[in-house]
Amino acid sequence: MSADAISVTELTVDYDGVTAIKDVDFAVRAEKLTAIVGPNGAGKSTLIKALLGLIPTRTGSISCFGTLPKQYRKNISYVPQRAQIDWEFPANVFDVVAMGLYGELGLLRRFSSAHKDRVHSALMDVDMADFAARQISQLSGGQQQRVFLARSIIQDAELILLDEPFGGIDAKSEAVIVDILRSQKQNGKSIVAVHHDLSTVKDYFDDIILLNKTVTAFGPVNDVFTKSNIEKTYGVSNLDFLTGRG
Amino acid sequence: MFDDFFLISFVPILTGLFSALSCTLVGNILILRKQAMLSDTISHVVLPGIVLSFLIFGNLGPYFMLVGAGIAGLTAVGTIAVLRTYTSMDNSAAMATTLSVFFAAGVLMIELTSGGNVHLDVEHALYGNLESLIWIDGESLMSVFDPAARQSIPVELTRAIIGFVLIASVMLIYWRFLIVSTFDRTFAEISGVPVGIVSAGLALAATIAAVISFDAVGSIIVVAMFVCPPAAARVLTQSLRDQVWLSLLFSALSAVLGYAVAGYVPILLGFETSISAAGTIATLSGLILASAIFYSKRQVSYDFLDGHQT
Ligand SMILES: Nc1ncnc2c1ncn2[C@@H]1O[C@H](COP(=O)(O)OP(=O)(O)O)[C@@H](O)[C@H]1O
Ligand SMILES: [Mg+2]
Numbered sequence: 001m002s003a004d005a006i007s008v009t010e011l012t013v014d015y016d017g018v019t020a021i022k023d024v025d026f027a028v029r030a031e032k033l034t035a036i037v038g039p040n041g042a043g044k045s046t047l048i049k050a051l052l053g054l055i056p057t058r059t060g061s062i063s064c065f066g067t068l069p070k071q072y073r074k075n076i077s078y079v080p081q082r083a084q085i086d087w088e089f090p091a092n093v094f095d096v097v098a099m100g101l102y103g104e105l106g107l108l109r110r111f112s113s114a115h116k117d118r119v120h121s122a123l124m125d126v127d128m129a130d131f132a133a134r135q136i137s138q139l140s141g142g143q144q145q146r147v148f149l150a151r152s153i154i155q156d157a158e159l160i161l162l163d164e165p166f167g168g169i170d171a172k173s174e175a176v177i178v179d180i181l182r183s184q185k186q187n188g189k190s191i192v193a194v195h196h197d198l199s200t201v202k203d204y205f206d207d208i209i210l211l212n213k214t215v216t217a218f219g220p221v222n223d224v225f226t227k228s229n230i231e232k233t234y235g236v237s238n239l240d241f242l243t244g245r246g
Numbered sequence: 247m248f249d250d251f252f253l254i255s256f257v258p259i260l261t262g263l264f265s266a267l268s269c270t271l272v273g274n275i276l277i278l279r280k281q282a283m284l285s286d287t288i289s290h291v292v293l294p295g296i297v298l299s300f301l302i303f304g305n306l307g308p309y310f311m312l313v314g315a316g317i318a319g320l321t322a323v324g325t326i327a328v329l330r331t332y333t334s335m336d337n338s339a340a341m342a343t344t345l346s347v348f349f350a351a352g353v354l355m356i357e358l359t360s361g362g363n364v365h366l367d368v369e370h371a372l373y374g375n376l377e378s379l380i381w382i383d384g385e386s387l388m389s390v391f392d393p394a395a396r397q398s399i400p401v402e403l404t405r406a407i408i409g410f411v412l413i414a415s416v417m418l419i420y421w422r423f424l425i426v427s428t429f430d431r432t433f434a435e436i437s438g439v440p441v442g443i444v445s446a447g448l449a450l451a452a453t454i455a456a457v458i459s460f461d462a463v464g465s466i467i468v469v470a471m472f473v474c475p476p477a478a479a480r481v482l483t484q485s486l487r488d489q490v491w492l493s494l495l496f497s498a499l500s501a502v503l504g505y506a507v508a509g510y511v512p513i514l515l516g517f518e519t520s521i522s523a524a525g526t527i528a529t530l531s532g533l534i535l536a537s538a539i540f541y542s543k544r545q546v547s548y549d550f551l552d553g554h555q556t
Contacts, residue, residue: 052436078436089278089429090486099426107419135484176521235250 003065005030005159005190006051011060013043013050019213020046024060026209026218028192033185033204035195036219038211039234044194045081047211048161051192052078063161074103077157079148081164087137093147094132097122100154122150127176142173149180160184162193166200178204201225248397252384255509257403258376262501262527263458264406266471268413270497271450273416273472274490277480278428284323284449285472289456291322292432293352301359312457319453320446321430322348374524375418376505379403410456413451420444425486467528471497474531478538500531 006028013021020169021043028034036044049055055071064072068144077100097119098111105111125131125147136144145165152160160181166174181191181204195201201208201221209218209227217229269285276282292315299314322344325504329340373526379402383395390396427434427441435441459468479492504527509520 013362049432052432054435074438076436078433080430080432082434086280087431088424090480090484090489091425091429092485096429099429099433100437102422102426102434105422105440107422129418151433198510 003030004028005032006062006192008051008062008133011047011050011058011062012058013046013055014058014065015046021050022210022214024211024215026215028209029207030065030189030190031185031188032190032206033181034190034192035189035205036192036203036211037195037198037201037233040119042212042233044211045058045163048163048192048194050079051161052076069210075158077152077155077160079152079160079162079165082141082144084146085144086225087139087144087218089136091136092132093123093134093136093139094119096136096147097150097154100151103155119150119156122154125153126150126182140170140173142169143212145169146173146176149177152198153180153184160189160191162191164194166193166195172235198230250490251534252386252389253381255505256384257379257381257400258523259502259505261379261400261403261406261507262376262463262523263498264403264410265455265463265468266475266497266501266527267469267494268410269471270493271410271417271476271490272455274476274479274493275424275428275448276452276472276474278537279288279448281337282473282477283341285452285456286469287322287326287341288319288452289468290345290447291318291348291352292453292456294318294348294355295321295352297359298354299356301355311460312454315457316450316453318348319449319456320426323446338444344353354461374467374522376463376523377520378507379503406458409454413455416447420447424448463524463527467524470528470531471500474528474535476501478531478535481538481542496534500527500534504528504530 004027006026008027009025011021011024012019015063024047031220036047038044044051050057051064051069053062053073064076068075098115098124101111101115101118105115120129120132123132126149127147128143128150131139131143131147136147139147147168149165154164165177165181169177181193186193193205195205202225205221207219208221210216210224210229212233216223216233247339273282273285276284295314295316295318296311297314298318299310302314303310325344325348326337326340329335329343330337333340335343378402381389381395381399382391383398385394385395421436423439423444426437427444431441454474456468459471463471475493475496476489478496479489483489505523507530508523508526512520538552
């Protein structure tokens with residue numbers, strides 16, 4: 001399939017008159033893994049929220065498979081940044097993953113044993129089945145992230161948007177999450193993730209969007225993820241940390 | 247001294263009980279949303295609502311009062327939202343501002359209108375009048391099944407029961423949406439949960455709970471019933487279901503025991519008059535909270551010691 005999952009033109013978003021992202025143009029290919037990469041404060045989270053139709057935009061247009069984000073929402077699944085969540089909330093792992101079904105269930109439809117099975121199978125997918133009854137405050141960062149991923153894949157959405165899914169997590173969780181995202185892609189899902197670790201971009205992703213307030217480049221990783229584009233995005237002086245990784 | 251239990255104590259105990267349970271139910275969600283302050287705000291802003299509905303309808307009947315208070319409550323919630331969106335105020339600053347301005351406006355309105363009757367009723371709204379809810383025809387438990395005797399049950403009790411049933415059933419129906427939008431608002435919104443309506447509904451439920459509790463514990467200490475029982479339960483359990491049940495238990499305990507202590511203990515001790523039921527109920531809920539915190543901390547420090555011994 002060659003249709004674009006997302007196409008964005010001339011997008012500008014302000015917060016109280018301060019511009020967060022400006023004249024952003026790019027397209028996201030369907031059934032690919034796409035990274036949004038850029039320095040802190042570049043507007044990556046802002047872009048995700050705009051794609052979800054959660055914040056007002058000043059100018060520009062966004063289309064998801066040819067429709068407006070708000071209309072397309074029920075086909076989108078969102079995995080927020082872990083830090084946005086109060087992990088002391090009284091819930092266990094099963095409860096949180098079950099929340100992924102609430103939109104589909106509405107208020108009154110019974111939570112049947114088939115739904116229960118879906119929760120358990122999503123937990124198996126992220127290798128967290130043994131933790132179903134564990135309090136979410138008792139999980140490591142990587143385990144929390146896997147629970148969120150389970151809550152997301154249970155929604156079976158066409159488009160999955162993740163904000164820093166690899167932020168501050170252990171190596172095992174990272175491997176599990178990459179596997180899941182790849183198999184989701186095999187199943188025809190389109191995936192966009194904010195990513196902060198430049199050293200793994202080539203391994204994990206097909207396409208990349210380099211962002212620093214405005215898009216410096218986008219396209220297949222092999223074509224676009226070049227030294228000069230990275231320098232344009234991060235500024236040359238910030239690149240020292242890269243050289244160490246070769 | 248228990249001879250006139252059904253005449254004097256039956257209705258106040260039940261009114262206090264159902265008011266407390268309503269506030270506590272809503273309070274469970276408010277503390278999870280870090281919005282406990284909202285109960286304080288709402289219980290103060292309903293004052294101008296009540297005065298206004300008196301000025302407009304010339305009536306302080308329970309339902310006019312509820313409409314006026316409800317409108318004031320929602321207006322206040324809207325004001326808080328506007329302040330947060332269009333100024334640099336954070337949530338608590340916006341709430342504090344709204345609370346004091348609305349309350350001050352209410353006080354001014356009372357002073358500008360003739361003092362008399364309104365004044366008294368507003369005082370009741372603020373401090374409660376649990377002790378005055380006498381059931382003239384209440385002789386025994388059998389009176390409950392006697393239609394003629396039922397006629398004289400004070401309307402405050404009927405209202406408290408209706409309010410509790412309403413709040414409990416709406417919360418039960420909306421439970422999934424309430425929980426997912428409290429835990430992760432953005433995710434809920436994407437999943438198709440009407441998060442704005444859920445928030446407004448919660449504010450409305452808090453307003454109803456606050457208004458029906460006026461006559462029971464008074465709007466000022468009603469805040470204790472919103473916050474103390476859920477907060478006490480919160481430190482004792484990690485399960486939301488247990489938290490809700492435990493908080494209802496603490497709430498009922500405060501209401502019933504508080505009334506009994508206020509009414510009977512001073513007399514048993516040989517004093518001439520009893521003490522304020524509302525004050526005793528609120529104090530008791532505070533004591534329960536303090537004990538719960540103490541108990542949970544003690545657990546933690548034992549765990550800590552164990553950890554060091556092994
Ligand atoms: N809710 C907000 N209100 C005002 N400014 C914001 C808000 N959210 C983000 N910003 C600002 O917008 C810019 C981009 O933020 P963000 O999208 O979070 O960046 P990133 O995710 O790339 O680190 C930053 O300068 C940030 O301070
Ligand atoms: Mg971010």
